Amino acid sequence: MPADLDALVVLETLREAPERDRAEVDRPKLDWAAADWPGVENPAELQAQIADWLTQYANAGTRKTYGYALGLPAAWVDDLAGGIGRESTAGGPPGGRPGVLHHLAWFRWCASRGMDPRAATGNEVKAWLHQLDAAGAEKRTRQRMLSTLSAFYAHLTEAGVVPANPAALNRARLGLGSTARDASPTIRLTAGQLRALLDAAADLPNRTRYRDLYARRAVAVVGLLTLGLRVSELVGLDRDSLVLSGGEPMLRVLGKGGVHREVYLTNLAATALTEYLAERDRTSEAATPALRGRTSANRSPMIATRVGGRCSRFDINTLLRRVAVQAGPALAEVADKIHPHALRHAYVTIALEQDARIQHVQADVGHATIATTQYYDRGRRTRDTTAADLVAAAIEAVPGHPATSAAQPTAPAPTPAS
Known part of the structure; x- marks a missing residue:
């Protein structure tokens, strides 16, 4: 992980609690207002906007998957909506087991450049996608990550936070278009x-x-x-x-x-x-x-x-x-x-x-x-x-x-x- 990401306290403060009896474990709460997010003047405001978007999804597994794809702490996402989903589902990526592309999750990528995600343009999104490609991300992985990003910015656009969706790109030109001819990577079991x-x-x-x-x-x-x-x-x-x-x-x-x-x-x-x-x-x-x-x-x-x-x-x-x-x-x-x-x-x-x-x-x-x-x-x-x-x-x-x-x-x- 690049050294400049060490300053991203806001995405590292909250860790998953160890697997113990859930009845005896209260997850820690993240004080975003006191956290440091490079390039973001008011992290608490951005946190509220992210929470407003994620809590529109009734399925806690969906919230956790989207949060992980963007680089958010899984435990914080799990605590959204007053803890809804913490006992009703444990879906989503496991805490404390980040994948090899985790440092390239969108929020982390923006932080490494000192850029407020709300100031991103289509050029930054394309540069991010190219870096994912160079890091070995498969086409379907990039498609999924871009879809998540587009859903987030569509919400910000609708809420008037950003003027336009920077992730609304021509996927075919990026080589990310889906066609019926694309072979599924899923094995076929008999x-x-x-x-x-x-x-x-x-x-x-x-x-x-x-x-x-x-x-x-x-x-x-x-x-x-x-x-x-x-x-x-x-x-x-x-x-x-x-x-x-x-x-x-x-x-x-x-x-x-x-x-x-x-x-x-x-x-x-x-x-x-x-x-x-x-x-x-x-x-x-x-x-x-x-x-x-x-x-x-x-x-x-x-x-x-x-x-x-x-x-x-x-x-x-x-x-x-x-x-x-x-x-x-x-x-x-x-x-x-x-x-x-x-x-x-x-x-x-x-x-x-x-x-x-x-x-x-x-x-x-x-x-x-x-x-x-x-x-x-x-x-x-x-x-x-x-x-x-x-x-x-x-x-x-x-x-x-x-x-x-x-x-x-x-x-x-x-x-x-x-």
């Missing part, structure tokens, strides 16, 4: 490879007395990801996200843009989840206690650490890599490329291979739009309008693995939908 992941998760080695708990949690994670969930959606689930609707067990998922959708549980996922929660409750010798300020134990995380805390996206990524390595030959060539989005990608591709209607797949995974299709009417959804069972059947039909019963899934005691 139904057989998903089955291998499930088997490997069940046999995950662990020499502690919590072996069964960890193995069943791993199976539950893989099983839930075969439903096409985003990793932020998975870690944001609470136990009371499991509901009954129309007589069917399903998950009420908070997706991008604060939009809720219903995800039907397959027999595969329901069994994995039931066994994990039963083992978790047995291990704790009681139902998981309610978090501080909550009156219901069901508001505890669906997927939890051994002591009942919420798993982060980093935790899920690490777990999947361990499972993939354990899977042996079936995933030997791609084990280092396994991540949650690969399973979401597999859901879509396998569903379409099984001739699922694209509108059903769109509704399952929560895509906002699909060309030539309209928004799917959630109120008309039934079990026949989800591709989930087709994907589960394809996994279970892999040779050497007997298919499970065709009976309706038995889900862990859901809360009836209102």
Whole structure:
């Protein structure tokens, strides 16, 4: 990291608290007014403008991802909106583990030049993008970072803070345009490879007395990801996200843009989840206690650490890599490329291979739009309008693995939908 960034106290003051019992940890608050931000006369004013933008996003994982991309301390972003999201989701980049491009996050890049971000022009944004390219940032990384920056400046423009959006650039000329011909970097997993992941998760080695708990949690994670969930959606689930609707067990998922959708549980996922929660409750010798300020134990995380805390996206990524390595030959060539989005990608591709209607797949995974299709009417959804069972059947039909019963899934005691 360049030496001149050492003066950027405002972006370094706040650190993530160590992973301890969240009920006993109060995150420190950042006094921006007393902080030093090179090139910015009134850091508190800029902080308020940033907070005003980020708190428009209902999903705490989105706020944290955007904040990290701009170079903000993850713990400060996590504390926005009075701590909303601190217990409801642990999405976003892990604290204390900055990536190799973190020093080139926009706010840090501006600070290293003593420039107020609100004074930036298109020339500065282009220079920043070229430096990211020179540092080895992939095209999709630069596209994502530019999109985040453009969203931030669009808000400042609307609020009258800046006269125009300096990040509203011609992406095609910058080589950042998206076309249908662009190949996805996400690996394509087959139904057989998903089955291998499930088997490997069940046999995950662990020499502690919590072996069964960890193995069943791993199976539950893989099983839930075969439903096409985003990793932020998975870690944001609470136990009371499991509901009954129309007589069917399903998950009420908070997706991008604060939009809720219903995800039907397959027999595969329901069994994995039931066994994990039963083992978790047995291990704790009681139902998981309610978090501080909550009156219901069901508001505890669906997927939890051994002591009942919420798993982060980093935790899920690490777990999947361990499972993939354990899977042996079936995933030997791609084990280092396994991540949650690969399973979401597999859901879509396998569903379409099984001739699922694209509108059903769109509704399952929560895509906002699909060309030539309209928004799917959630109120008309039934079990026949989800591709989930087709994907589960394809996994279970892999040779050497007997298919499970065709009976309706038995889900862990859901809360009836209102």
